[in-house]
Amino acid sequence: MTVDTNRRRFLQTLAVGSVVHPILAGRRAGAQSHAGAEPEALWEEVRRQFAFRDERVPLNAANLCPSPRVVAERVRELTRDIDVDCSFPNRAKFGPLLEKSREAVAAQLGVTADEIALVRNTSEANNVVNAGIPLDAGDEVVVWDQNHPTNNVAWEVRAARYGLAVKKVTTPAAPSGVDELIGVFERALTPRTRVLALTHVSNVSGLRLPVRELCEVAHRRGIHVHVDGAQSWGALDVDLRALGCDSFTGSAHKWFMGPKEVGL
Numbered sequence: 274m275t276v277d278t279n280r281r282r283f284l285q286t287l288a289v290g291s292v293v294h295p296i297l298a299g300r301r302a303g304a305q306s307h308a309g310a311e312p313e314a315l316w317e318e319v320r321r322q323f324a325f326r327d328e329r330v331p332l333n334a335a336n337l338c339p340s341p342r343v344v345a346e347r348v349r350e351l352t353r354d355i356d357v358d359c360s361f362p363n364r365a366k367f368g369p370l371l372e373k374s375r376e377a378v379a380a381q382l383g384v385t386a387d388e389i390a391l392v393r394n395t396s397e398a399n400n401v402v403n404a405g406i407p408l409d410a411g412d413e414v415v416v417w418d419q420n421h422p423t424n425n426v427a428w429e430v431r432a433a434r435y436g437l438a439v440k441k442v443t444t445p446a447a448p449s450g451v452d453e454l455i456g457v458f459e460r461a462l463t464p465r466t467r468v469l470a471l472t473h474v475s476n477v478s479g480l481r482l483p484v485r486e487l488c489e490v491a492h493r494r495g496i497h498v499h500v501d502g503a504q505s506w507g508a509l510d511v512d513l514r515a516l517g518c519d520s521f522t523g524s525a526h527k528w529f530m531g532p533k534e535v536g537l
Contacts, residue, residue: 322342323341335528336527337527338526338530339530340530340532340533344530345532347532348532378391378537382506382512383512390537392536394524395502396421396423398522399424399427400423402499412437412467412468413438413465414468417444417470417475418443419444419477420472421472421503428468438465442457444457445457454483459490462496464494466491468496469487471484471498471501472500472504475504476503492517498517498519499519499520500516502522503524504528507531
């Protein structure tokens with residue numbers, strides 16, 4: 274069994290800044306299906322794509338996932354390239370490579386390249402969004418209590434500095450369904466609410482919020498919806514047009530198995 278050439282090329286792009294999911298990339302590039310393969314043989318092939326030791330299998334992809342060999346090798350190759358020749362002419366080639374990466378990420382997420390900014394991780398991206406939304410004293414930001422600290426503390430810091438109000442929403446431990454979740458957030462919104470900051474999938478409980486429906490509720494009131502997608506990007510098929518949020522952040526080093534310090 275061999276790794277499809279198109280899939281390998283796509284994964285190598287990852288190391289320059291693209292974080293397109295290798296499985297999705299393979300499907301879209303026309304990779305050979307292994308549907309008829311024996312499960313043990315298939316998983317042995319998957320295992321060979323990674324360098325971790327046989328006696329220890331990393332399972333905490335929600336925090337940090339090892340990159341496939343093809344990604345790690347590409348990172349090392351590009352690092353060596355810069356170390357050998359860090360001149361401006363040599364570095365000039367990275368601009369087009371990064372643009373190619375942005376285009377690949379955009380295509381995977383269903384948006385255009387000019388809507389994608391590549392940063393170092395979700396935490397940095399959350400803070401970029403936080404600092405970029407124009408707000409006035411007295412404006413209100415509604416957050417979920419299961420957000421990652423970078424999607425909550427940053428709002429609290431800005432509120433303390435500039436006179437904003439932050440309202441924290443708690444959802445039921447065992448919600449009865451989508452309608453109950455929507456109702457909890459909808460009741461928290463007021464005429465002063467300008468931002469609804471959510472997490473697509475909680476890293477605390479694993480709860481997946483009905484983001485599309487919450488966006489519809491918020492947009493009827495003219496509210497900006499920000500979504501932290503650190504636990505959904507790479508684990509789920511994410512179509513940002515269908516999701517409907519105004520800003521979305523994520524990291525390549527989690528479920529996407531991408532290079533470290535690449536996010537959007």
